[in-house]
Amino acid sequence: MTIRSLVWKEILQRPAPTVAALLAVALGVAALVSVQSIATSSEAQVARQMNELGANLLVLPKSADLQDYYAADLHNETLPEEYVTTIILAQAVGVEEMAPKLCLQTTIDEKDVTLTGILPRTEFFEKSSWQSVDLMFQEMEETQLGSKHENCTGRTCQLTDADMQDLKSYAKTRVVHDLAPFSILVGADAARELNVSEEDEVEIMGESFKVAAVLPASGTVDDQRVFAHLHTVQDLSGMGPVVNVIEVMGCCEDVTDGLVAELEELLPDARVITISQLVEAQVSMNRLMSRLSYLLFAILMLVGGASIASVMFANVSERRRELGTLLALGATPALLQRLVLMKASLIGVVGGAVGLLFGAVLAFVCGPMVVDVPLDLSLQAIGWGLISALIVAMLFSYFPARKAGHLDPSVCFQDV
Amino acid sequence: MIQIENVSKEYQRRGRSVTALQPATLSVEQGEFVSIVGPSGSGKTTLLSMLGGMLAPTSGTVMVLGENLYQLDVSARSRFRNEKIGFVFQNFNLVPWLTALENVQLPLTIGRAEAAVQRNRALELLERFGLADRADHKPSELSAGQQQRVALARTLISTPRLILADEPTGNLDPDSRAMVMETLRECQKQFDQTVILVTHDSSIAESAERKLRITEGVLTEEQPRLNVASA
Structure with a gap:
């Protein structure tokens, strides 16, 4: 012992x-x-998130309350979709991509889902009201949506055309090249919940949609969403050409401050915030x-x-x-x-x-x-x-x- | 073996000085069997505690086996007690959550003996006391007589030179009482151990070689040392 x-x-x-x-x-x-x-x-x-979205900005309605970057569109306030055109025409320095979104709460097979309207890149250049600057658009379509940032120290959104054309890459890039009016992208959690897979047909608000892709899990609220073409969602909602948020992806953080000032001046009715402001809280x-x-x-x-x-x-x-x-x-x-x-x-x-x-x-x-x-x-x-x-x-x-x-x-x- | 010189003990109780033991002088030889009798509260246990190095006297010196006990520091005194002195208590004082075997091992555990030595020696002693089949029993599973035998085995495991017993038969039936006394006498003879035993039992006290009495803190010798050779 x-x-x-x-x-x-x-x-x-x-x-x-x-x-x-x-x-x-x-x-x-x-x-x-x-x-x-x-x-x-x-x-x-x-x-x-800061690393991934450091140079990104959100353009929101003034009255919108915001706590999470990924849920920036989950509110009832709207902006006119034409703000997208306004930003493009302003040719702001360092604007790489834009992602306008409109959210609609609905049900699929009696299960609650958030249907999010997203605008494919090709559509930026197809709206009739934008046709007048067709030549300029053609050039921009091949590069970026704003002016080139001289001596850029890094591109946060190093997207290639192939990246954008792969629908599944939306979970990471937040931009798609093209999306048919009645095609949907389904988040990983939502697909499991709704028990759907690619090529399945799904009925939403009386319309039939085809599942174009099931997105890989991103660890964000996007996993629980269903994405469709912005204009289809606008039609289903009956709200007209509006969006809840415009996500503006900058080329690097060096341009962020200048962009905020420029966009605030350009869109006095909107609220422009940076990811750093958002994560501060x-x-x-x-x-x-x-x-x-x-x-x-x-x-x-x-x-x-x-x-x-x-x-x-x-x-x-x-x-x-x-x-x-x-x-x-x-x-x-x-x-x-x-x-x-x-x-x-x-x-x-x-x-x-x-x-x-x-x-x-x-x-x-x-x-x-x-x-x-x-x-x-x-x-x-x-x-x-x-x-x-x-x-x-x-x-x-x-x-x-x-x-x-x-x-x-x-x-x-x-x-x- | 034991030499105490003018040893006294006083306590302070509620601001008053109480004398537990008047200055006493006593010498005990190696191998003697000494009984101490006296009424309750007379100072018997106080004397036993002082002899065991557990209670410093107010005055005087206590020499045991040539060591002035209270000039040793606390750790040295504890080690001395572990190696040279064994105690037997009226209430056995077995550790309730240890088995009989583990209780017997305790002095060797405290002395950091090897596990195998502890176990073998303890089993040997339990066998000697007829308790080998109870080695794994807890004290609560043993009779009073068996518990006192376990306690005796614990006392003897380190082969102490001095055994201090405080009314060891007080809680026992006649058979167990006889067995305990027989064991103590055997040890005294076989290992030349000195036994100092406090008792209220006059027959046990009479059977000792020397009988001391304490009354109101005064130590007197009632039955002087026997001359064993002439007895």
């Missing part, structure tokens, strides 16, 4: 208080790991969540520590005669202190590990519900959680351990 096995056997004999103290610690670690993992993943997602929320998680962790660890101290004090009091007997048998006060601290460290380590597992499960299960992003565990939170659990357990057991070390060994003769 070893001193370690002595500690283990005592815990097994009286598991309830130990488990209670352990759970208190586990709760703190779980809160830290789950919230931090969600915050970190959300931050990473925002950074990815999300970044602040992530930071707040991260700070709050540390605060919550500190409070829960204090509660856990108090619980450990209480359990340990009670344990030392209950075991007075037993500990006195060990002293009579030759145990040193330091050995008794070690018995208490070993038990505490076990509570800290196991509590930390249980908290880590619980936190990870919580993050993976609840994370996607909260922030709708793929989850990665925060290694920093794991490290902090495990080390703090051990330190708190040891620290709060110091006084109970001291009490054990100062026990009067004569207590073994008493009938306690």
Whole structure:
């Protein structure tokens, strides 16, 4: 038998208080790991979006409320579609592509879906009102929609014609070259939900549509959408030539500020925002969540520590005669202190590990519900959680351990 | 073996000084069997605690096996107790969550003996006390007599030079009482161990080689040392 096995056997004999103290610690670690993992993943997602969409702008109706870039068109406010022409004619520096959208809430097979109207690139140049500048359009169709940005440091939208012609690439490029009036693109989640695949026929609002492509998962709300030609959606909605949003893709972030100013001047009735402005709120929320998680962790660890101290004090009091007997048998006060601290460290380590597992499960299960992003565990939170659990357990057991070390060994003769 | 010089003990209770043991001088030879009698609260257990290195006297010196116990630091005193002194308690003081075998091993566990040595020695002793088939039983699964035998085995596992017994037969039936006393005497003879036993049982006290009495903290010798050679 070893001193370690002595500690283990005592815990097994009286598991309830130990488990209670352990759970208190586990709760703190779980809160830290789950919230931090969600915050970190959300931050990473925002950074990815920033990277992908850094030079993009949104042109919205002034009154539209906006919280998510990918859901920028999910509101009831509209802009005239002719704003697309206005932007093209302005030949703003660095405009690569544009994606006007109109959303319509409808049902397919009695299931709610968001039908999103998108305008294929070819259509930008086919509207009758734009024909007057046909020659200029022909040139633009081959390159970009605005003026070339001199000494451009990078193109965020390095789209080739082939990219745009592959309908499935819409999930990534957000631009299609061509789309037939009664063809639809179905997001990955929506396809699963509606149980449709390519070439299937689907009835939407009394019209028959053919599934042109099922899009690969993008991890955004687009996965739950069905995309159709903008003009078809306009006809179905009966709202006329309007859109909810115009997404303007810039060539690089260097042009963003200039573009915002230019578009604001060009479209005084619209609101022009950058992706950085949009994610600012999300970044602040992530930071707040991260700070709050540390605060919550500190409070829960204090509660856990108090619980450990209480359990340990009670344990030392209950075991007075037993500990006195060990002293009579030759145990040193330091050995008794070690018995208490070993038990505490076990509570800290196991509590930390249980908290880590619980936190990870919580993050993976609840994370996607909260922030709708793929989850990665925060290694920093794991490290902090495990080390703090051990330190708190040891620290709060110091006084109970001291009490054990100062026990009067004569207590073994008493009938306690 | 034991030499105490002018040893006294006073406690402070509610601001008042209470004398538990008046200055006492006593010498005990190696291999002696000494009984201590006296009414409850007279200071018997106080004396036993001081002899065991667990309670520092207010004055005087306690020498055991040539060591001035209270000049040793706490750790050295604990080690000394682990190696040289064994205790037997009225309530057995077995650890309730350990088996009989593990309880017997405890002094060797504390002394960091090898696991195999601990186990073999403990099994040997349990067999000697007729408890080999109870090695895996918890104290609550044993009778009072069996528990005291386990406690005796625990005391003897480190072959202490001095055994301090605090009313070891107080909670036992006559058969168990006889067995415990027989064991203590056997140990005394076989291993030349010194036994100091506190008891309320006059027949047990009378059977010792020396009988001491404590009354209101005053230690007196009632039955002087027997001359074994002439007895």
